[in-house]
Amino acid sequence: MIINLRGVRGSIPVPGKDTVKYGGNTTCIEITTDEGDKIIIDGGSGIRQLGNEMMKQLPVNCSIFITHTHWDHIQGLPFFLPLFVPGNNIDIYGSFDPVYMKDLKTILAQQMEYCYFPVRESELNANIRYNNLKEGEAIKVGSAIVTPLLINHPVLNFGYKVESNNKSFFFTGDYEPPLNIYQPDDNEYDEYQRLIEQQKQILTEFIQGVDIVVADCQYTREEYLTKQGWGHGTHDSCIEMARAANIGTLYFTHHDPTRTDRELDEIYQDVMRQNDLPPTDFHIAMEGVEIKL
Amino acid sequence: MAINHDQLIDMVDKIPTFQESVHRILALTTSPDCSAKDLVQVIEHDPILTIKVLKLVNSAYFGLSQEVTSVNHSVVYVGINTIKNVAISVATTGALPKTNKAGLNMNRFWQHSLAVGVIAKLLADNKGVGKNEQANYFVAGLLHDIGKVLFAHFIPADYQHVLHKSETEQIPLHQAEKELLGFDHSEIGAMVAEKWQLPPDLINSIKNHHGSTEQDQNPLSLAIYAANQAAHYLELIKQASDDDNEIALNMALDIDKALPKPVKTWLGWPLSEVSKWLSSLDEEIDKALAFIDLSDGE
Numbered sequence: 001m002i003i004n005l006r007g008v009r010g011s012i013p014v015p016g017k018d019t020v021k022y023g024g025n026t027t028c029i030e031i032t033t034d035e036g037d038k039i040i041i042d043g044g045s046g047i048r049q050l051g052n053e054m055m056k057q058l059p060v061n062c063s064i065f066i067t068h069t070h071w072d073h074i075q076g077l078p079f080f081l082p083l084f085v086p087g088n089n090i091d092i093y094g095s096f097d098p099v100y101m102k103d104l105k106t107i108l109a110q111q112m113e114y115c116y117f118p119v120r121e122s123e124l125n126a127n128i129r130y131n132n133l134k135e136g137e138a139i140k141v142g143s144a145i146v147t148p149l150l151i152n153h154p155v156l157n158f159g160y161k162v163e164s165n166n167k168s169f170f171f172t173g174d175y176e177p178p179l180n181i182y183q184p185d186d187n188e189y190d191e192y193q194r195l196i197e198q199q200k201q202i203l204t205e206f207i208q209g210v211d212i213v214v215a216d217c218q219y220t221r222e223e224y225l226t227k228q229g230w231g232h233g234t235h236d237s238c239i240e241m242a243r244a245a246n247i248g249t250l251y252f253t254h255h256d257p258t259r260t261d262r263e264l265d266e267i268y269q270d271v272m273r274q275n276d277l278p279p280t281d282f283h284i285a286m287e288g289v290e291i292k293l
Numbered sequence: 294m295a296i297n298h299d300q301l302i303d304m305v306d307k308i309p310t311f312q313e314s315v316h317r318i319l320a321l322t323t324s325p326d327c328s329a330k331d332l333v334q335v336i337e338h339d340p341i342l343t344i345k346v347l348k349l350v351n352s353a354y355f356g357l358s359q360e361v362t363s364v365n366h367s368v369v370y371v372g373i374n375t376i377k378n379v380a381i382s383v384a385t386t387g388a389l390p391k392t393n394k395a396g397l398n399m400n401r402f403w404q405h406s407l408a409v410g411v412i413a414k415l416l417a418d419n420k421g422v423g424k425n426e427q428a429n430y431f432v433a434g435l436l437h438d439i440g441k442v443l444f445a446h447f448i449p450a451d452y453q454h455v456l457h458k459s460e461t462e463q464i465p466l467h468q469a470e471k472e473l474l475g476f477d478h479s480e481i482g483a484m485v486a487e488k489w490q491l492p493p494d495l496i497n498s499i500k501n502h503h504g505s506t507e508q509d510q511n512p513l514s515l516a517i518y519a520a521n522q523a524a525h526y527l528e529l530i531k532q533a534s535d536d537d538n539e540i541a542l543n544m545a546l547d548i549d550k551a552l553p554k555p556v557k558t559w560l561g562w563p564l565s566e567v568s569k570w571l572s573s574l575d576e577e578i579d580k581a582l583a584f585i586d587l588s589d590g591e
Contacts, residue, residue, distance in 0.1 A: 154372055
């Protein structure tokens with residue numbers, strides 16, 4: 001399995017001299033199995049360049065898994081060239097939105113309405129199949145199994161685990177560990193905390209021993225004090241996840257758009273100086289990095 | 294057959310009071326710093342609302358792999374924002390009696406109410422009304438005809454006559470109500486909204502959706518008036534094109550022509566134009582209907 005990080009930025013693409021090293025494209029992860037099956041997680045702006053490269057060998061067959069439909073995870077899809085070409089086969093997977101009662105196709109078609117984009121969804125010529133996923137529903141893509149788990153974000157967000165030939169990979173999508181909504185002296189505090197622990201335990205068991213995790217780490221510990229409930233993780237939350245689930249390697253991703261390359265390096269060095277880190281190999285996610293498993 | 298004011302009050306009194314929580318949820322969720330703890334408390338203090346929220350979260354629409362057993366559990370599992378939105382939907386659609394012996398077609402009633410809710414919200418959006426306030430437009434549209442349900446539920450035999458008169462004489466239902474009962478559904482509907490302590494603008498929009506727009510030019514009232522007429526207009530246009538029915542077409546054109554001036558001015562376009570950008574309406578309504586079916590059971 002080869003994992004290629006195509007976009008590691010959160011919120012909005014930020015090209016420029018300060019983001020040359022780690023990259024300015026929003027979320028997109030390309031996974032190629034040993035057999036050559038192509039799995040793409042999220043369609044942030046990083047998917048555009050990937051699509052251009054994939055066009056070199058037609059027809060394109062791939063499966064795109066969407067963690068959630070916030071802009072920075074779908075904004076590259078209208079620029080994913082393989083969608084336009086007849087004969088390509090593209091499966092798109094994601095959650096039905098039960099609050100707005102919209103399926104994936106409707107949501108994605110809306111970002112291609114004529115007032116936003118000159119080509120409509122109905123004009124995409126590839127053979128596209130939309131699939132609304134349920135939590136825990138395992139999808140077979142060639143030799144790989146992809147399984148979604150619902151994890152906390154302001155909208156329903158799937159973390160995806162990809163397993164193939166005894167290797168495993170997990171991407172959180174956007175994830176903030178749930179917070180207790182009660183104060184410690186409220187009666188409900190303990191019960192709520194128990195539910196939180198139970199929910200975290202489900203995630204821990206789901207990713208136990210996974211080889212590579214790419215996890216949302218938009219904020220530093222200090223920034224998080226004013227960004228609680230915004231739906232993103234911190235270095236602390238990623239480290240805690242890695243420790244609990246015995247993760248071999250973890251990449252911090254979804255970099256805040258204001259973060260420069262230099263800041264990313266400095267913050268990383270600070271975090272790595274902490275005592276009592278688990279034996280996990282921690283890295284800053286970098287656009288273009290290829291991870292071989 | 295005419296009913297007196299006391300009978301009217303009696304009907305309103307019999308409507309269950311759990312709508313207090315609807316009001317509180319709307320009030321809470323329109324505030325930008327709505328606290329998760331407060332929202333959970335409002336839901337939990339209303340057993341019916343609690344059951345409905347849990348039923349929806351556990352439904353196939355969410356497709357969760359664990360069973361959610363409490364409101365707190367649902368918040369940890371799917372997040373406070375999702376539960377907030379679910380509570381708004383469930384609270385505002387699950388409030389009414391489900392059956393009646395008067396022969397009021399409840400499915401059509403909901404279709405129309407939802408259409409008016411969705412159109413009102415789309416109009417509000419188009420007019421630059423803030424997202425927070427748009428919920429009120431949807432709710433006002435959803436509830437504008439609620440008085441019909443009360444009549445059908447509490448005085449079914451009389452209401453059957455009203456429905457019959459409206460149909461055979463081809464007169465608007467509110468006119469038949471006024472003639473036979475002495476009150477129309479907008480009046481009793483507004484009384485229910487008042488009992489539920491909904492915001493004053495919302496009460497007025499229900500009261501005036503057939504009434505004088507000269508006196509009430511609040512944007513919410515104008516939107517509900519316009520959305521109600523737009524929904525009727527679209528239904529007639531559909532009928533006209535399905536059955537090649539010229540009468541329906543003329544009736545639709547008449548509705549457009551007869552829009553009161555303040556509504557026309559507020560809307561900015563004739564209904565024939567407005568209807569063009571409501572193309573996704575049927576789909577939206579179908580999806581919302583699924584919601585109502587889900588929140589029916591207790």
